[in-house]
Amino acid sequence: MNSFVRGTLLLVIAAFFGECLEFFVNMILARELGEVGMGLYMSILPIIFLIVTIASLELPISISKFIAEKKRETHFHMLKHTLFITICFTAVFIAVTMIFLPYIPVFNGYHPYVKWLVIILIPIVSFSSIARGYFMGIQHMGKIALTNFVKKVAQLFLLLWVYQSFQFDLQMALFIALATLVASELLVCTYLVAVYFIHFHMLGKGPKQFLDGKVVRKALLSVSLPTTGLRLFHSLTHAIQPFLVKAALIGAGFSSVMATEHYGMLAGVAMSIGFFPAFIGHSLMTMLIPNVSEAFAERDQYRLVRLLKQALMITFLYGTISIIAMYLFAEPLTHLFFHSTSAANYLKLLWPYFLFHFFIIPMQAYLIGLGLVKDALFHNIWSHLISFAMMFLLGSIDFLNMEGIIIGMNMGAVLLMLMHYVTICKRLGISVYFMVTRLSY
16 A cells, blocks of 8 residues: 555544544534524534635645655755744734734624634634644644544534523523634644644754745745635635625525525525535545655656546545435434534535536545646636526526526536546646546656
């Protein structure tokens, strides 16, 4: 068993248990918050993740790519310069966030301390990103797997303890749900940063090759900025999506409360279940970025094609099995959250959206490893523009409403996957149909 498959299996096993815990977390939230509260929780979460994306500056990806491509002797100075960049950026971002956050109207309907939770989360994410990127680059996937699992365990037990020990109104219950998320991130950050500095100290004692700060900044930002742009766009679309869906449903004749409830069933139930198997895709993504980066730096086309075949085969196997299982058991799965036939129907109708997104995840990692981050960003922009336009147009039709929304979502996923795949094949010089080598890159 090669290191790629072994590392992927380790991440998949840990991520499976982590996703099981996430499933229970969402079940607890659904029962404690109710349909309206779950809709509010799912509406604010994309905004928080948007801020988290900016705070991380996608350092895990850029650092892991740099570490995988360069010799060990260069790692110490690279990490030293990265730490300085992170401190400066974090300080500036916290200051900017504290100035502008009070004026964001989305937070007005929530507990006033939610804004402080977001500010606390910024340095936690920023510094844990350095450690994650380093361990991904040297392929110490055990630490990544452990922290992902521990984070879910901590969040679950905190939620169980607090909700069973105290009674809250809806606003405070939402604040507690978000506070447990931040607390679990803090726990994981403490462990990662501690272990990272042990490794950093060991690198300082070994042989070192000096790197100029400008070289490191250029190497990191050439990956971080377009990747952050990609993730930022992804987070923006997720932040806009709740309001787009609600606006379309209100145009179709739904009341505001009814639109919020249906979005809660779509995002909080159907999509939580549908994306449950995606932990395998994210595990593939974590392994693919350093492996593809290393193979591309060495111009090893055979290895690049083999990695692509392995990723697609793994995705096809788990994707088809997952979709069939979700379609057959849609009712009992959704009834774990709410006793609603609508959520089960949404889960069944979204099967193309989930299946093609399972393929999109490793393909996006492949594009990053090949240095095609800008292509991935443009693909996302075009697919989301078309998808959002169709979601609003079809969702506003009274006899389609939620079905029109889902048609638009499915269309966007299919388009994005095809653009990613064609671009990868073109870069590698292989046939789209038979994976036969046509030309060298």
